[in-house]
Amino acid sequence: MNYRLNFTPVIEALPGLLSACLGTLVLALGGMALAIVIGIGGVLLRQSRIRQVRWLVMAFVELIRNTPFLVQIYFIYFALPLAGLRFDPTPAALIALGINGGAYAIEIIRGGVQSIARGQVEAGLALGLHRGLVFRLIVLKPALRAIFPSLTSQFVLLTLTTSVASAISAYELTSVAQRIESDSFRSFEVYGTVTLFYLAMSWLLMRLFALIQARYLSYPVR
Structure with missing residues (x-):
């Protein structure tokens, strides 16, 4: 061998890779925000007295959770334009991420x-x-404590x-990395660096979530 x-190609392209990391975080945070809105709205609709509304939400959940994300993003980007809904790549990805996460x-x-026990609400x-x-x-804050790690x-x-x-x-990061790799043919160096970038972003997000949990969702020390 x-x-x-x-x-050298990775170092020369480092500003572009760092900018792509920012693009990835923008996509991720935007998708998270949209997912939370869809999640809360979906929970409220699941509690509707109208049976058809409940069924519609359940059908949406099953459809998204049991189909590949790649198919979902292709549908939004390639199929919806046939119905008159056309999105640029980044907004299409943001919508797909929000729907999938939601x-x-x-x-x-x-x-x-x-x-949350019904008796607590009644009390x-x-x-x-x-x-x-x-x-x-009584409902939201204890519920957030319970689901925060999973969420x-x-x-x-x-x-x-x-x-x-x-x-x-x-x-986003992978898209930029693919262009750098196709120009330089340094696959190991490019994707090895990108792996470290994803690891760093995941670690930073976990630290941010841990700080939010400690600051706003932890039980007060007596």
């Missing part, structure tokens, strides 16, 4: 809400608390899933 490492968020958030109402206050203090793990996975967006040339 006479292969010799040469990181389907999982619905089930995670629903599990957290269901873990809060019996004490004269406003329904909004009951939801925020953040799903969001880290969503960050890594952004690499699939390279299939439609969205601006």
Whole structure:
């Protein structure tokens, strides 16, 4: 084996790779925000008294969770334009990430809400608390404590899933890495560096989530 490492193309392309890391984080955080909105909205609709609405939400969850993300992003980018809905690569990837993450968020958030005993809610109402206050203090915060590890793990996975967006040339790390590799033919150096970048981004996100949990969701020390 006479292969010799040469990181010169990677070093020369480092500003572009770092900029692509930012693009990946923008995609990931945007997808997370959209996923949370879809998750909360889906949980509220799952509690609807209209049976057809509940079935629609359940069908959405099953459809997204049981189809490949690559097919979903292809559908949004290539199929929807036939119906008059056309998106650029990056917005299409953002929508696909949000929808994909939202389907999982619905089930995670629903599990957290269901873990709150009905008696606690009734006790809060019996004490004269406003329904909004009951939801925020008795339902939402304890539910977030329960689901936060699962939700953040799903969001880290969503960050890594952004690499699939390279299939439609969205601006993110893997897409830029593919262009660098095709120009330099230094596959080991390029993808080895990209692996470290993804590892660093995942670690930073986990640290950020841990700080949020410690700051806002931890039980007060008595």
